Amino acid sequence: MLVLLPPSETKQPGGEGPPLDLAALTAPELTPVRAQLVDALVALSADVPAARAALGLSAKQDDEIARNAALRTSPTLPAIERYTGVLYDALDVRSLTRAQRARAATRLAVGSALFGVVRAGDPVPAYRLSAGSALPGLPTLRSLWKPALTDVLTATGELVVDLRSGAYAELAPVPDAVTVQVLSERPDGTRAVVSHFNKAHKGRLARLLATTTAEPDSVVRLRALLRRNGLHVEHPGGSELVLVVPADAVTR
Template sequence: MLVLLPPSETKALGGDGAPLDLAALSWPELTGVRAGLLDTLVELAGDRAAARTALGLSERQDDEVARNAGLRSAPTAPALERYTGVLYDALDIRSMTRAQRARADRRLAVGSALFGLIRGTDRIPGYRLSAGSALPGRPTLRALWRPSLGPVLAAVDELVVDLRSGAYAALAPVPGAVTLDVLSERPGGTRAVVSHSNKAHKGRVARLLATTTGEPGDVVRLRALLRRAGFHVEHAGGTALTLVVPAAAAN
């Protein structure tokens, strides 16, 4: 089972690893696109105004531009320790046992605007680039990534659970992947899409899938695993699952 996570805009500072080595990252067939984007970000950082516009930043976020300027020399950390925020708080990898972390390292991957797809163990620096960023003089990130990332994802020969957000999933969809929508349900039965805590719920699901000793091979078995763990999951057909949470837990 491969669980695809979205990245986060917020990232932990520092790291104790050597500077970025693109050749050491998983899925080396993506190295060409990674290298081109890395060069673009470093060069773009030389023009702060242009960088702010391309990356959707304000002047108060010039530290993010400076971070991109140092991408080649900055220390690295495992991706699962680099990304922070609501989903990664719920995933809570630091509380995992050694056996659980080993399973998480095998099963979790992150969809990234800069790296395309990386394992949780891949060492990366902090950076700023979102799926919706528009880099001057370059095609859209979707146009850049789909020709190489699409075949990589299509070649995965195990169950894929795609928890990426829409913008990252659009970089390269995964044929046959299981997806998860989160809905809140009021006492009267009315339902609404969960927005604020969507990431937290997906983080809890990701933690279960990362640490379980089970190996579901299809959407039906996956739903059964989630339900045994206490999640209210519905399956109306196909490969889409719906996680239903009480309205009181959706905030």
């Protein structure tokens, strides 16, 4: 099972790993696109106003541009520790046991505008590039990533659980991947789409999938696994699951 997570705009700074080695990342066949984007970001960083415009940053975020300028020389962290925010707080990899961490390393991957996809243990530097960014002189990120990245993600032979947000899923759609919608249910039975706290619920779901000893190989077996673990999960058809949470649990 491969669980695809969205990245985060925020990144943990620093690190103790060696500088970026693109060839050492998962799926080395993606190296040409990765190198093209790294070179473009480093070059763009020399023109701060242009970098702000391309990346949607304000003057208060110039430190993000400085990070991009140092992409090839700055220290790295495992990808699963580099990304931060609501989903990653809920995933809470630092609290996993050694055995759980090893299992998570084989199952978790992060979609990335810069690297396409990285496995949990891949060493990456802090950077700033979003799925919707447009880099001067280059095609759209979707045009760059879709041909190669979709093949990489579909060639694993594993059940893919795609928890990426819409913009990142569009970079490289995975046919037949299991997707999860989070709905809140009020006492009167009415339901609503969960927006911000959707990330927290998906983080908890990712933690469960990363650490379970089960190996579901279909959407039906995945639903059964989640239900055995106390989650209210519905399967309306196809490869979509619906995670239903009580309205009073939406903010927890």
